[in-house]
Amino acid sequence: MGYVCLSDCLADLESHGHLRRVDEEIDPHLELAAIQRRLFRAGAPAVLFTRVRGTPFPMLANLFGTRERLRFIFRDGIRAVEGLFKAKADPALLLRRPWRAAALAPGLVHMLPRRVSGAPVLACRCALADLPRLTCWPKDGGPFMTLPLVYTENPRQTGMMASNLGMYRVQMTGNDYAADEVGLHYQIHRGIGVHHSVALGMGNALPVHIFVGGPPSLTVAAVMPLPEGISELCFAGLLGGRRTALAGARHSSLPVLAEADFCVSGHLLPRLKPEGPFGDHLGYYSLQHDFPVLKVEAVHHRRGAVWPFTVVGRPPQEDSVIGDFIHEITVPLVPQAFAGVREVHAVDVAGVHPLLLALGSERYTPYEAARQPRELLTAAMHLLGVTQTALAKYVLLAACEDAPELSVRDVPAFLRHMLERVDFSRDLHFLTRSSSDTLDYTGCGLHEGSKLIWASAGEKKRNLAAEIMAAPNLPEGFAGLRVVMPGVLAVRGPTHALPRNAQDSALTALARMFASWSRRESFPLVVVADDPDFCADNLENFLWVTFTRSDPATDSYGADGRFQAKHWLCNAPLILDARRKSFHAPPLEEDPAVTRGVEALAAPGGALHGYY
Template identity: 25%
Template sequence: MAGDFREFLQVLEKRGQLRRIKTLVDSDLEIAEISNRMLQCGGPGLLFENVKGAKYPVAVNIMGTVERICWAMNMEQPQELEDLGRKLAMLQQPKPPKKIAQAVEFGKVLFDVLKAKPSRDYFPPCQQIVVEGNDLDLNELPLIRPYAGDAGKIVTLGLVITKDCETGTPNVGVYRLQLQSKNTMTVQWLSVRGGARHLRKAAERGKKLEIAIALGVHPLVIMAAATPIPMDLSEWLFAGLYGGAGVKLAKCKTIDIEVPADSEFVLEGTITPGEEMVDGPFGDHMGYYNQSKSCPLIRFNCMTHRKDPIYLTTFSGRPPKEEAMMAIALNRIYTPILRQQVPEIVDFFLPMEALSYKAAIIAIDKAYPGQARRAALAFWSALPQFTYTKFVIVVDKDINIRDPRQVVWAISSKVDPQRDVFIIPDTPFDKLDFATPKVGLGSRMGIDATTKVYPETEAEWGQQLESDPAIAAMVDRRWAEYGLADINLDEVNANLFGYDMK
């Protein structure tokens, strides 16, 4: 592993990407307002050292840029995330190597898996202080309330850890929790998530579900928990693969659950099946307040923490937010996995402005008529996280899918709405999407913005305008000679239009 959360904060501070705030601030609304302004401008992570009524400092906006997420994963450039994706793709669908080089590469991946196995820490830092029974008061945690219409204080970046009561297989997810009392919280999770499945299994057997919340872990462990790809590997192994070494785990004090040994805080409790309380409303990633609903109630009986712990938090909302930055990084990791499942896909992009999952732009190496529609349909079924993608735009491989000017040009010049737009009605959908006519049931749209071939069209397609290759190469060579060496066109595009040109 690449160290613990505290060591990552030191990395950020050394690189000028952490700002310590010593002024007194309020965890109610004020911290979120300050952080939101930093997120809007790509500003540094923040460590609030003087929080009103709180014993502990609050860290926020730690993963507020893709660059910082790359640092957390021992990388410098987003392109390196695709190398990690290729490793995961090889593990997901291994193929017999045909060449010695392929065998060597697969052997390296298997060795990485062995190195990634978690280990046990019998004297974990997360249990330096133990608080149990009546002494436990969750109000001592500096939980934030991000929006004025929120029902209460929340936990956002905690690892929610449960275990299958039959097989013992753990699930690690990142779900929102609402503080209900000094020792209770409600947890908001979708019915398809691992924690919800574990609760249903416990209910069938008449058992309580043990649950632990690990707060203040290294960001790459959070990234691993947020990676919902269909592989029979635990999130702990994912974190080990991400970090290059196994995660150190510790057994909880009062329940049979393992947590990261270097967590800043750990909350231990149980859920009694059927015991629920009203949760919400809260601001969510769609940019609206969601509706209140009954959610499972967690009763905590123990809190452990490190000496002088730091509380890590974030909040949802209309992008840019930290969750959007995480999604951009995960997009890079998914790309090789998606290519393996749908070979004609050259690249794909989930724009942050489309909530990082509602719209996808995919580039294909088109070889036959109807291929764009086939690619869109294959995309929707390739990975579970693409189930709720509302729009899929398919373009040719020469279109830079991260440049909206090129994508809009392809749609405008290559699409006939009647021929190239298709809609699939009444499909399972995100219940947080207010645009759907029925809760949990909506439609999807595919747009074929590729160059049409016969028999898709009977018209002769015009020749696309392009620079003369020889002249373009000459201008590249003479760019400094023109006195324009100080002008980097990619940087100009990025700064002027905010486009990711890489």
């Protein structure tokens, strides 16, 4: 059976060597986050910090820091999840092997939340100021909850089956918040938005519970890309191997997660206040913007409560492990969720949403002499229409018929396959002024940017080169041409100083130069960067720089670029402007003094020697 509560999980981890304790006092302002980043990089165990400055509560780091630990934590429920997803993807499987239906039955029972009369989470009360206050990056607007479980229900259809359990960051102090207020930042395309919209339409404040801690399956459920109408509480019970316990609360119309460690209760007010900045998972700060405010009316916690936290930043981080875990268990559902799609990969090191790779079928016109994108375009529209894939900025699709062995998880091989086959007069399709990831500052404005569907199919068209050989004569202001990988070049461009939504005449001149270069077909992709050496140093740098610093519509140029019936096309090479723009958010950097301190803690004799 799964864990009843977080304390059960920690006891189990500690008995198996997956948890260590640190009893030296640690500062939650920058120091604790810097330690967590190092624990993750080192593949360290989970760590319980028993003395945290400014709070009576211990804080838990790196709980989901390794794939092995995730598998260990969910060993009681993972088979049930995998079995159910395989059956959902192929219902005929149960007809062919009916004994599997019996094996699924216990897991299905665990999906049904249960009502309990007592709630350990309501055992004690405290002030909002007593809670741990984690500040992760130097320019953060204040301390944040980084693993909050935000529970709401549809005001017109109350009850668990109309609920949403999501993970939306919570700013605890700073800016203009009163002592009994917190900022609730929920991004575009999130379930809580539907509930909040209904409440505002009724002229009411939306009741909200923010839980922290509890069975670890709740955390994974809160970030699962479940279809609207599917309860996260049901999935948490399935994954955790134990039914989710709900209890009534006198202070709220909403039920509480009985076995959570903390519960912050209140109402979303019908007004906004500035929230942020916050060092986010793209590797940059999300800047200060107006977001909803939660009026806090009660703070409860269980006896012996533990405050789990995570730290995000340029990937990979701990949330990358959770993302890979979710991808692994949802693989069987991809063809069912997206017709004509075999495999998808939201590339973590590129910030997840900026770059989505997909393998699909190309079966619409088998009678044509040469295969070209037809069905792939339908699949791309589907990917951009539902679930979290709708936030993708660059969507690259290949036809599985062209290379049956190709996998989207092998990013270099996938990119090479695309570059060998791309026809830039046909394969690029832009969606302008579309909805975009709230955290992405490359587009037209907050929540708004462009998308690029790049779908290529058919026979190989060119051979890619790994050496420049006859280098082109670059225009003034450009230098430092580097090979990133076969077929891809990086070049330094002049410092960007233009306003948002403006194309750069210097890049147009660069495209004209490449149009006459004899080797241009050997390098069909050119990236303009501030530091081409950094960009070309490794694949992770290239992906991060290219796709987090460019907007498809504004930053795409190409040899002989032109419009034909409103369709933009070009010849090779395609040029992407991945310079840092004047309106971009700043990248994340640690405080040097804090860095020295946490490195000293890991030195011989330090409290964290041997941890990282």
